[in-house]
Amino acid sequence: MKRIRRQLFTGIVSLGVASAVALMAHAQFSRVLPNYAYLTGWLLFAVMVTLAAYNVWKKLPFLPLGNSENWLQFHIYAGFFTVVLFLIHVNFRVPTGGFEGTLAWLYVLVTGSGMVGLVLSRVLPRRLSTRGGEVIYEKIPALRHALQQSAEALALGEGTPSPAIAEFYGRKLAGFFSGPRSFWRHLLESRQPLNAVMVELEDLRRYLNDPERATLEKLAHLVRQKDGLDYHHAVQTTLKLWLFIHLPLTYSLMIFSLLHLVLVFAFSGGAR
Known part of the structure; x- marks a missing residue:
């Protein structure tokens, strides 16, 4: 129990500090830093790639990448942090245009399904332990x-x-x-x-x-x-169905994000 509380405290404090730093940086540099939107976009994309790589890493346990529980905690709080980065990247506005709107909706769906999965992964396994132990x-x-x-x-x-x-x-x-x-x-x-x-x-x-x-x-x-x-x-079955929803949405978001990068650099010449 102490370990769980320590993880929760560390995660919330880290998320709060990172979010505060990101928001202060946005307030200070958004109007003066050249190519600020490119910087926030690349940062958001980098965090999203790291989050998406978590599922790949789970299938390759032989890689020396540290404790699985620590990676899960990072996945959770980094996922919440992307909400702040996303809002900063769109400058706290609703995206306009068909492609940008689709990309935004994909992000919302991935984030929402991730939050649902967080609740399910905390509640359902505990319920299973009260009904006859583990069943494969x-x-x-x-x-x-x-x-x-x-x-x-x-x-x-x-x-x-x-x-x-x-x-x-x-x-x-x-x-x-x-x-x-x-x-x-x-x-x-x-x-x-x-x-x-x-x-x-x-x-x-x-x-x-x-x-x-x-x-x-x-x-x-x-x-x-x-x-x-x-x-x-x-x-x-509910836990498995959630994965069948969250993972395809995640990969769709990554594909659309890559297309977004290509279009931005193709039509604007990239960051100069």
């Missing part, structure tokens, strides 16, 4: 299939099948075990779907004999496991 995402389909087979064996094929349990399974649980369920409910931390199934299982229990009740209890345990697996699927 790629193994979820196989684990789901194993639970389905176990449930079918209990309800339909193991020992002497109970007609009541078999009927209930076909009516209520076959679809439940066949694939992921209640995606949005799990994201909203709602246990209503699971509670509804458990209530129906308890109602059925009253009409069963002792051996059937033992089977039903095993089936209820599998239902809880399946619900936990669906929870992991919903949360981990």
Whole structure:
């Protein structure tokens, strides 16, 4: 906890100091320094390239570039710092023109999706740790299939099948075990779907004999496991979908930024 607080304090102070220096420099030099817009543009682009390189670096862990956690902290606060640099570069005005407007919107979308990702990466992993520990995402389909087979064996094929349990399974649980369920409910931390199934299982229990009740209890345990697996699927899928949004937007922003540089230098002759 102390380490997290220290990281937060260091990051906020560093961001505040860097932003204050950038704003003071803007106030002092924006009207007097030749080619000031080029300077701020190159600075913004350099920071953006560094931020985009973070994802590449994560895929090349053998490179001696330091601690991953430190790079993540830098990525977060440097990302916030680009907001200040962007506002300075556009001189605190809304960009006009089709290309500049598109570039500005791409920046806003990348920054916004980055902020959403920051919240998700802080909240969702903590929630996963409270629901059965780590589950490898790629193994979820196989684990789901194993639970389905176990449930079918209990309800339909193991020992002497109970007609009541078999009927209930076909009516209520076959679809439940066949694939992921209640995606949005799990994201909203709602246990209503699971509670509804458990209530129906308890109602059925009253009409069963002792051996059937033992089977039903095993089936209820599998239902809880399946619900936990669906929870992991919903949360981990959300994290992966966020990456599929943030990364393409990031690369699109970098491409448009490069085109912006080419156009600026082509039509103005560059910084002279």
